[in-house]
Every structure is written in C-alpha cells, then in structure tokens.
Amino acid sequence: MKKSIGPMTMVCTTPVWIVGSYDQAGKPNIMTAAWGGVCCSEPPCIAVSLRKATYTYHNIMERKAFTINIPSEDFSRETDYIGMGSGRTIDKFHDTRLTPVQSKLVDAPYVQEFPLILECRLLQSFELGLHTQFVGEIMDVKADESVLDDDGLPVIPKVRPIIFDTGSQSYYGAGDFIGKAFLIGTKVR
C-alpha cells in the first residue's frame, strides 16, 4: 500500500551542479542548481531550471551562455555556500577561493578546480512557472585527466559527484557499481 504525499518535486535522483555565468559588468558568478538534466542527445543539450529572482537568470538571458560545473565531493562545502547567497551581494568566487576561467567557446566562466565542465550556449528558454528552463547546447566537455577512464571518458567513481536528496535536503555521494547497462538485463527472461 503506497502512501500519497501530495504534488511535490520529490524526485530521486537530482544532480548537484554549479552554473557559471558573467553579469553585465563581466563579473563571473556561480550558483548551485539541482533542477536539471540531459534533454537531448543530438544536438547534445542540457536543461537547467532557475528562478527569475536569481542573478544567474539575468546573466544567462543577456549573455546567452552558461557553464555547468560538476563539483567533486571534496567541494561539498563550497557547493553549499554557492547555493546560499546571491551574486548581487557577494562574490562567490572570492569567498570560496575558486578560480574562474573564461571559456573560449561560450561567453561564460567555468570553475578551474572542478573535475568536469560543460560549456553551453543558450538555445531556448521556457517559462514553466516559478522556474524558467534554460536549454543549452553542450559545445564542449572539459575534464581533468584524473577523472577519465581508459576510454577517455569521465566516470562516476573518479569524478565523485554529489547528488541532492530532495526529501532530506541533504547531499550524498555516489555509491557502488551495480552493473553494466544493456547487459545485466539480459538475465531477466
């Protein structure tokens, strides 16, 4: 018997991303976001939803670009801090001692210290209610060599990403390997 808990965004799992953007004056800003996901394979696109009240919302609308920076667990405190205040009143790069790097592909900064970076140009924005969804085309992925596997691709046990628990408003790490996709299911029938 399932219990009804009402219409809420109680979704497992949600990512923990840092969205990088420039403001009108060219100051780099970062914010933490958990409302988003991949939305298309070709062109490769990512969606992230932000409230209009955020500083980043206006930055992306003006610059038509943003980065998605994936922090490792080592940066969980910084990640939380970046989600607690607005770039209008604080300099989050300064406070966290993280380093902004200007993307050469899009008009947005990325975070030098984070292991995995997606450079995105704004393709579309959709007004959905409290949140506006930004769809960005992923122009390039940049990764620290230390998080790449033998195939040259970033993998979870090396990136050590953070996931967000909507129910307890907490951060968790990624866990153990379960199995290969398109393989473990062959045993079902």
Next chain:
Amino acid sequence: MKKSIGPMTMVCTTPVWIVGSYDQAGKPNIMTAAWGGVCCSEPPCIAVSLRKATYTYHNIMERKAFTINIPSEDFSRETDYIGMGSGRTIDKFHDTRLTPVQSKLVDAPYVQEFPLILECRLLQSFELGLHTQFVGEIMDVKADESVLDDDGLPVIPKVRPIIFDTGSQSYYGAGDFIGKAFLIGTKVR
C-alpha cells in the same frame, strides 16, 4: 590542465527512471529513461526526454499522461531489461513480472513494486532534436511507507535509487551522506 573531450552528454549525475504509459489499446508499457530532471517547483514539474522512435513517445502524445517510477537497487536487472526492447514487440510488465497499477489521477499505469512514484499529466512537449522533451505536472507522489523518514518524505538511503553513469554506461547506487544543504556551506567564509 583540462582535456577537451568534445560535445557530448557526459553529465554527472543522471537519474534512472521507468516511464509508465498506456498504448492506444490500453496495454500498459514501461521504458527506462535517464535524460530528465525536475524543471519547476510551482507547479511541481518533471521533464523527461524521449526519442520519437520509442513506443512511449506515441503513448504520451495520445494519453497526455505518464508516470515516473523510481526503482530501488533491487530492481536493477529489471530496469536494464526495460531499457533494452520496445513495447511494440514485447510485454515488459509480463517479462519482468512487475505489476501495473492504474493511476486514479492520470491516464497512465505505475509500477507496484517500485518504492517511489510520480503521477504526471502532460503540460507541454518541446521538440529539441533527436529527443522530444515532455514536461509533466506532478499531480501526486506515492511512496512505500518503508522509504519515508520521520518527516514523512522519501529519502535516498531508504529509496536506494540507481544513478546512471554516462561515461561507462553503467549503473551505480547512491552513496554516503555528505551533509545538510544550506548548512555545511556556512563554514566556508
């Protein structure tokens, strides 16, 4: 020095969801999806992107409804199987011995055995390229009592959701507690 690996959907982390829908004849179908996320808090909405080639795409377009079913790790084999074939040619509920339950709120079935269910009515669909993004309003969340914490909300260590590693095309579990959001960041400055 970061290495450029090109424009790809190499995103950490992506969820593992089972999308439930009815076909024209009323047969319940399920498919596995990892391209999606929360997209709005008010109204509470979830986005999931599917290729037009899928059976589920046509089901959702016709029924204007779907469910998002979050499997626990215990169902990783079934989850993989559900992502390997089309409901056009196989009966995935039958093959996996999972039980379809008709939602009373939306015109879609959910999976009895999975711990966390979101019943969604289609609000909008966006053609983005290879994938179409469906935005569903979450009409209700239903959860097994066993996955609820003391506040009555589902939490990661009890749901034991699966995450998908795009780099290695593998499934991982959720890991250890890192810290409370809007709290651990206070120590940064």
